[in-house]
Amino acid sequence: MSNASPDVVLQTELTNASSVDLSQAVVDLFDAHHQAIFGYLYRMAGRDRELAEELTQETFLKAFQARDQLPRIVNHRAWLYRIATNLALNARKRRSRFRWLPWSRAPEARTSIDALQGAEIRLDLERALDRLPPSLRAPLLLSAVQGLSAREIAQALEISEGAVRTRLYRAREQLRAIFQEDV
Amino acid sequence: MFTHRRMQRALAFYRHLSLGERAAVDAHVQGCQDCSRRLRAYRAMDEALAALPTPGAPPALRQRFLNQIQAQKNAERASSALSLSLSRGLVLAGLALALLMFWGALRWMHLDMTPGPGVAVSSPQPRPLPPAPASGLTPVTDAILQEVPFRFDMAWCKFPSDAWRRDRLIDLQVDQVWLSVRDWDAHQSWRIEGTYHVAAGNFRLSVLPDFPSHSYFSITGRNDSLLREGDGDFVLAGHVSQGKAALPASITLLIFDREDNTRMEAASCPIHLKLPNGPASTPGADTMVFRQWTSDDSERERARALHYAPAVTEWIARRTWFTLPASVPWDFHHPLLDGVGSPSMGQAQFSYLTPRSAEQHLRLDWRRSAPKEWGQTTDFPQDFVRPLIDFTLPVTERMTPTSSVGSYEWEGEREIDGQRGKLWRRKLRGRPDEYWLLWRDAGADLTYVLIIDARDDDVLTAMLQGFHAENPAHVSAVQRDVMSWGAASPTWVPPWLTQDMKDLAFDFDPGQCRNPNAAAAPPIELTLTRLAVNNAEDGVLRWVLAGEYEFPAGDRPYVVLGLYPPEAIRTQDDLPSPFRTGKTLQPEYHHFAMLTEMRPPDDGSLPDEMMLIIQTAPNAPGWQCPLTIRG
Numbered sequence: 001m002s003n004a005s006p007d008v009v010l011q012t013e014l015t016n017a018s019s020v021d022l023s024q025a026v027v028d029l030f031d032a033h034h035q036a037i038f039g040y041l042y043r044m045a046g047r048d049r050e051l052a053e054e055l056t057q058e059t060f061l062k063a064f065q066a067r068d069q070l071p072r073i074v075n076h077r078a079w080l081y082r083i084a085t086n087l088a089l090n091a092r093k094r095r096s097r098f099r100w101l102p103w104s105r106a107p108e109a110r111t112s113i114d115a116l117q118g119a120e121i122r123l124d125l126e127r128a129l130d131r132l133p134p135s136l137r138a139p140l141l142l143s144a145v146q147g148l149s150a151r152e153i154a155q156a157l158e159i160s161e162g163a164v165r166t167r168l169y170r171a172r173e174q175l176r177a178i179f180q181e182d183v
Numbered sequence: 184m185f186t187h188r189r190m191q192r193a194l195a196f197y198r199h200l201s202l203g204e205r206a207a208v209d210a211h212v213q214g215c216q217d218c219s220r221r222l223r224a225y226r227a228m229d230e231a232l233a234a235l236p237t238p239g240a241p242p243a244l245r246q247r248f249l250n251q252i253q254a255q256k257n258a259e260r261a262s263s264a265l266s267l268s269l270s271r272g273l274v275l276a277g278l279a280l281a282l283l284m285f286w287g288a289l290r291w292m293h294l295d296m297t298p299g300p301g302v303a304v305s306s307p308q309p310r311p312l313p314p315a316p317a318s319g320l321t322p323v324t325d326a327i328l329q330e331v332p333f334r335f336d337m338a339w340c341k342f343p344s345d346a347w348r349r350d351r352l353i354d355l356q357v358d359q360v361w362l363s364v365r366d367w368d369a370h371q372s373w374r375i376e377g378t379y380h381v382a383a384g385n386f387r388l389s390v391l392p393d394f395p396s397h398s399y400f401s402i403t404g405r406n407d408s409l410l411r412e413g414d415g416d417f418v419l420a421g422h423v424s425q426g427k428a429a430l431p432a433s434i435t436l437l438i439f440d441r442e443d444n445t446r447m448e449a450a451s452c453p454i455h456l457k458l459p460n461g462p463a464s465t466p467g468a469d470t471m472v473f474r475q476w477t478s479d480d481s482e483r484e485r486a487r488a489l490h491y492a493p494a495v496t497e498w499i500a501r502r503t504w505f506t507l508p509a510s511v512p513w514d515f516h517h518p519l520l521d522g523v524g525s526p527s528m529g530q531a532q533f534s535y536l537t538p539r540s541a542e543q544h545l546r547l548d549w550r551r552s553a554p555k556e557w558g559q560t561t562d563f564p565q566d567f568v569r570p571l572i573d574f575t576l577p578v579t580e581r582m583t584p585t586s587s588v589g590s591y592e593w594e595g596e597r598e599i600d601g602q603r604g605k606l607w608r609r610k611l612r613g614r615p616d617e618y619w620l621l622w623r624d625a626g627a628d629l630t631y632v633l634i635i636d637a638r639d640d641d642v643l644t645a646m647l648q649g650f651h652a653e654n655p656a657h658v659s660a661v662q663r664d665v666m667s668w669g670a671a672s673p674t675w676v677p678p679w680l681t682q683d684m685k686d687l688a689f690d691f692d693p694g695q696c697r698n699p700n701a702a703a704a705p706p707i708e709l710t711l712t713r714l715a716v717n718n719a720e721d722g723v724l725r726w727v728l729a730g731e732y733e734f735p736a737g738d739r740p741y742v743v744l745g746l747y748p749p750e751a752i753r754t755q756d757d758l759p760s761p762f763r764t765g766k767t768l769q770p771e772y773h774h775f776a777m778l779t780e781m782r783p784p785d786d787g788s789l790p791d792e793m794m795l796i797i798q799t800a801p802n803a804p805g806w807q808c809p810l811t812i813r814g
Contacts, residue, residue: 027249027252030248042238065255129232129235143196171195176228
């Protein structure tokens with residue numbers, strides 16, 4: 001049994017077999033990556049599950065529409081994350097134009113007991129993550145949650161590796177500040 | 184120092200360092216406590232981020248994706264077939280043209296060689312150009328007031344995948360939509376309305392056109408609330424104002440679930456319009472017929488408003504404050520509402536459109552018993568005000584229109600649904616036909632704000648009749664709710680909770696409350712009157728807890744209630760969503776009802792015990808009070 005990642009296998013097939021069905025290749029990419037992409041988009045979309053679903057589907061549809069480029073793409077994972085990130089940022093821009101005003105801005109008091117402390121921290125962390133600007137949230141998620149390398153993150157976000165490092169530093173500091181402020 | 188800062192910074196991307204860089208950082212961290220602590224903190228952050236629960240993508244997503252790419256393939260095939268036939272056609276046309284030219288040349292040569300007398304050579308007449316390709320925008324030049332009735336297929340509505348929410352919307356049937364168009368200077372505004380049924384819930388509606396964004400663009404329908412009660416047809420309406428003289432080729436109907444502030448959009452229905460002289464319609468479009476607004480229409484609107492007035496009263500009784508819902512015919516001063524505050528103090532802001540400017544705002548601030556309001560309401564053109572249609576009802580009390588400006592308090596207190604409160608009326612400058620009505624029930628968690636148009640005096644009257652129990656249907660509905668909730672007032676409870684809730688028998692003894700960090704008992708007297716649960720088969724248990732409480736005299740402690748499964752069976756998923764984490768009790772009131780959502784245990788059974796948490800300080804351990812469920 002081969003230990004090669006689906007990406008490597010797919011790349012090999014695409015490079016070696018000119019008759020490969022590119023449509024099927026996109027389906028293979030979907031099978032290999034859609035859960036991770038969905039998880040990433042879920043966070044990028046501010047934990048909006050329906051929006052994450054929609055964006056996931058759109059990500060792979062765009063990949064399908066651009067399937068002719070597949071043989072030339074070296075890192076499909078980074079490519080998919082690039083599509084997903086762009087879609088998430090665009091969705092955010094779209095939504096910010098029609099942002100609903102909250103019915104009540106008064107924050108509800110939190111219930112906290114010892115046994116729930118860990119979970120409370122989780123909620124606080126989620127809220128803090130939601131407040132992180134997308135330009136910082138994306139590299140942090142791609143690094144800490146999705147496990148992408150700096151080069152892959154750079155490809156996904158279309159920035160330099162140096163910029164990835166800077167953003168990771170700023171993201172961590174900002175997240176820490178928000179989290180501490182919340183807690 | 185420089186090295187330290189550089190190393191400290193490098194810790195943020197430690198995982199991405201090269202081997203050489205990492206060795207240098209490791210060497211520095213070994214001798215630097217601050218960096219060592221920071222590295223640990225970053226690692227903990229990564230672990231916490233990676234451990235955040237993320238829902239899995241639904242299995243149906245794959246099939247949807249496959250369907251979508253199949254559709255895409257079909258479209259590509261059709262397109263390539265079309266381009267193939269086009270290219271074949273072009274080849275044939277080219278051949279034909281070449282033959283024609285050849286024949287023309289021969290003919291010319293023949294004519295040239297033998298020019299006959301009287302033969303005139305004329306230049307060909309230009310053919311009329313085919314119409315330009317239709318764009319998405321259709322200019323409307325003569326729309327003064329037009330109504331466009333059309334139907335659309337609700338199958339176009341994309342409902343959320345969340346089963347519970349979808350079920351609540353399942354009866355939403357917009358079967359008739361009217362598009363009213365008005366042309367005021369460069370600004371157009373239009374309204375969409377229709378009849379609908381909603382199974383349960385309280386929704387806001389918006390319509391969005393498919394335009395590219397414009398700097399001047401506003402949505403005024405976003406706070407239109409769809410009335411909840413499932414029986415009967417209601418009217419929905421949304422307004423869109425836009426800065427360009429055009430009608431959209433399609434609009435999107437957005438429905439916002441007001442009970443759940445976490446959602447921005449509960450359903451999206453692209454409605455494809457086909458205009459009389461517009462571009463070819465997209466699928467689902469229907470032909471529209473323009474016609475003028477008539478006085479019959481006004482009468483119809485008025486009659487309909489009266490018909491729904493009792494429902495309005497019922498809706499009023501459930502809200503702390505509100506705008507008049509769209510069931511009453513309003514035009515372009517239809518208000519927006521945004522608010523913040525508590526029953527004793529708060530602020531509401533109303534926005535509405537005027538013919539010549541983007542939005543007007545009114546702000547209402549209230550304090551316990553002294554409402555104060557001000558606003559910017561000048562510059563209304565007088566000719567904007569529609570003539571009133573004389574329409575009277577046998578009424579016992581009727582507002583007296585006045586031309587002066589100010590607030591008026593209705594004489595004395597009024598009794599509304601058994602509660603006594605004061606009612607104010609506010610007349611706005613420049614709008615002789617608009618009033619604000621404020622009613623505050625000091626004995627309950629309720630403040631009502633009503634903006635009403637003088638045209639709707641009759642609606643107001645009907646509403647007041649409803650309040651005064653002259654509508655038997657309304658009375659029985661209210662009584663039923665009150666009975667089902669026992670001592671708890673129905674006004675605190677989302678109406679949908681009354682559906683399919685299973686009441687549980689339980690034991691609760693405040694003496695059993697324990698707090699490891701506090702010796703004294705909880706500082707309030709608490710009696711629980713209802714524990715109910717609703718398993719909506721979507722993997723979520725919804726608990727309702729209602730009761731009464733009494734604060735110590737003169738004291739105002741912080742008290743927040745929370746409901747959880749007992750610790751032994753509690754999991755992370757049992758935690759309520761951040762928006763429903765607790766119920767803050769106020770000393771002024773004596774009843775509460777709260778909702779908590781959580782996942783059921785794996786075996787689907789109900790726990791035989793629940794835990795009520797009474798917290799008396801922010802972020803501090805609370806009293807844990809067991810609720811034993813019987814049977």
